[in-house]
Amino acid sequence: ANMGLAYSRRDDFEQAARFWRAAIALKPEHVEVYHNLGAIYAKMGQMEEAFAMWDKALALEPDRANTHYNIGNALYRQGAYERAIAAWSRVVELDSQYHKVHYNIGNAYFKQKKLEQALAAYQRGRERDPDNSNIYYNIAQIYIERGEAELAIQYLRDSIERNVQDPEAYYQLGGLYHKAGRLREARLSFERFLQLSPNHPRADGIRQALRQIP
Secondary structure (H helix, E strand, C coil), X not given: CHHHHHHHHCCCHHHHHHHHHHHHHHCCCCXXXXXXXXXXXXXXXXXXXXXXXXXXXXXXXXXCHHHHXXXXXXXXXXXXXXXXXXXXXXXXXXXXXXXXHHHHXXXXXXXXXCHHHHHHHHXXXXXXXXXXHHHHHHHHHHHHXXXXXXHHHHHXXXXXXXXXXXXXXXXXXXXXXXXXXXXXXXXXXXXXXXHHCCCCCCHHHHHHHHHHCX
């Protein structure tokens, strides 16, 4: 199994899978190996095999939080958002230290346009992981969707406080300031966006907009 980990760290997934399959043959009740082999199959795009390995891990250890977490991640990538939420909700029940799971649940609700549930999940994530800039950014997206510009501005600023290198936050903040007639703040935000991402697909449009701002 240790060789499997070594190959996995080198992204040699075929060799990692081969060693973990050998480890299972020697010790069929090895839960960790089923979990790891499922992760490797997922990275290789072999999702049927991945879910089969995770199911075997959970058959041996039903309360294994990180396996439920991986299942949730895989389901989310497949667009099975409600099933992903169910898997991640099981993680919440099992291990309160999985702070990111609330952010993930929020994303799954947001993908379905369930904004109230998404906001509640993001707020739980913010309480547990207050330095995660992505949470504040995504909360801002909800307020933008709802037309609540001042709250969106507040959360974008909170996001930038935690990650000053995020061009998207500056872009959106500039747009909100511009719409609100706060032109000096719009200019500063757009200029910072261009500093961070001068070749962004929207960069030329922002340069044109800046020429119109007094």
